[in-house]
Amino acid sequence: MANLNDDNSPASSMTEKVNTNIITLTRFLTEEQAKHKEATGDFTLLCHALQFSFKSIAYYIRRSTLINLTGLAGSANITGDDQKKLDVISNDLFIEAMRSSGKCALLVSEEEENIIFFGKVPVPDAGVSVGTIFGIHKLPDDSKGTKEDILKPGSELLAAGFTMYGASAQLVITMKGGTVNGFTLDNGLGEFILSHPNMRLPSSRAIYSVNEGNSLYWAEEVKSYFNSLKEPQNDGKPYSARYIGSMVADAYRTLLYGGIFAYPADKKSPKGKLRILYECAPMAMVFENAGGQAVDSNMKRMLDIVPADIHDRSGIFMGSFDEVERVKTFHKA
Template sequence: MSSHNETHSGPGGSDAINTEIITLTRFLTEEQTKHKEATGDFTLLCHSLQFAFKSIAYYIRRASLINLSGLAGSANSTGDDQKKLDVIGNDIFISAMRSSGCVRILVSEEEEDPIIFNEYPNARYAVACDPIDGSSNLDAGVSVGTIFGIYKLAEGAQGTKEDLLRPGTDMVAAGFTMYGASSELVLTMKDGPVNGFTMDAALGEFILTHPNMQMPKKRHIYSVNEGNSLWWADPIKEWCNSMKVPEKEGGKPYSARYIGSMVADAYRTLLYGGIFAYPADKKSPKGKLRILYECAPMSMVFEQAGGQAVNSKMDRMIEVVPESIHDKSGIFMGSYDEVQKVIDIHNKHKR
């Protein structure tokens, strides 16, 4: 039997050629054939998402060259200064979701109200997204990304924002992209494995590079903005302090890693383990991150990769029902044992 990897030597050295590459397109097609009842709509929706990610990645790579990253002068629904790239990312997303013909409702971080595609009254999906998360970091060349969750509408759904005020457990798929040194896409379907894809710029395709991602059960890395510690509740202060002062004599303190771009912090935590936290505090009693398009999709990814995700009340994050489409929450997500430590300290304080 011949191998699919051939090695060709040339003046530039040798290069192993893999002819058995699994692209995202191929992956989605193969997934669809596993479901006899599939209509192909979900696959079509994922192809439209893929196009949006590729487009955004392209514009981010060119941004500093053609001056796209300066402020657009308007503030978005959550008060962030809106960058021109935010607007572009948002427009790309709206256009991709509309043209898929499978999406009835789109909630975007950049839009006060949900976008209802009345031209497709029978479309069965709703999408929630943060088109360019971490955009305040763009000018510094820090990785930004897109976070998304996909819901299937209930039978008889009227196509209103109330159709999306549901827990993350109702999502059919979720994930995020990170536009960094390379463009990475992390995707998971409900109750399925977490798969990581990397953009191959030469082919213009996302390639499956991290099949079935599983997080380490514990890791001594924490990622949190300690600048907010003045406003933290006691259990959080105790938790944070416990990572710097090991219980055992001669124990090592945790390493601190905080980028301040959720997708970048999440991707690193997913790969290496540890914990990412953005707790609610006295200054932001509800928390800062949005449930529908930041916390819920990340929770699904982290749980299905073997980790945990909880809110500041220590409720399982993916079960939390948002009260409005831009509702906020605190979050702790990461390796199973690291999140458990936070839960244990909170339970101790309750007693």
């Protein structure tokens, strides 16, 4: 048996490089707050509450099969989707985290029919499934916390992002006019660590992500666009198709590698399938801040769309700047 204190032992001959300059989400938020003299710390405190809920959800997802949290919960959410047990628990965790933060005035979730009022300051919007998408609005000083306060275009978002759960949870966050930064949850440390600073989309990439099972119901310009991707391009190859079926997972891959993600409106869902307030708008902010674009099925900028109600829906095309420009040409034609 080798002596661990022996300079010639195998252990001593192996040098492990330890990164001591770790940027956690907590450190990142604190340093960002310090850059703004007018900052009150309210936004940072709210983000700490968000962070705790994401860590909790990630923990329960990792243990889900051990504690019988898989399968259906026997009810449906307001938008008609069957609720998974994890969806229900995640929703409850999220609500309590926001309530206890003392910095959340009202919350909108796809699992709740009505707005949840807390009576404090900012406003997050959340939807929980295989990932969590969130957007944060700041209420005006004279606001009394009403429904009208949340029916705003995405261009007024203070911050937005999403978390994707798996073997390790990934958190992407951006602030108005800022960069997009990705964090990975280190399960050993129990902290989100900055792993993808200043994320930028390539201007184009021959990858598309869409549910082609709905193609029978698409408008002709949508069919023409996706059919064009299956033809040989300038390099002699067609686009590659990548589709998981989770907006968070498909959007995260598109954000990393470029290309286009789409969920267009169709004959079955004339307004679209995804919710503007807590799915489309936050994702659009992330993609625009990373150098991409996001538009609805009428080719209008997604961040300019004002939802008619808290669960209002829309079609969406988002991804690399040039790829979205290509979508627009087919709709102009």
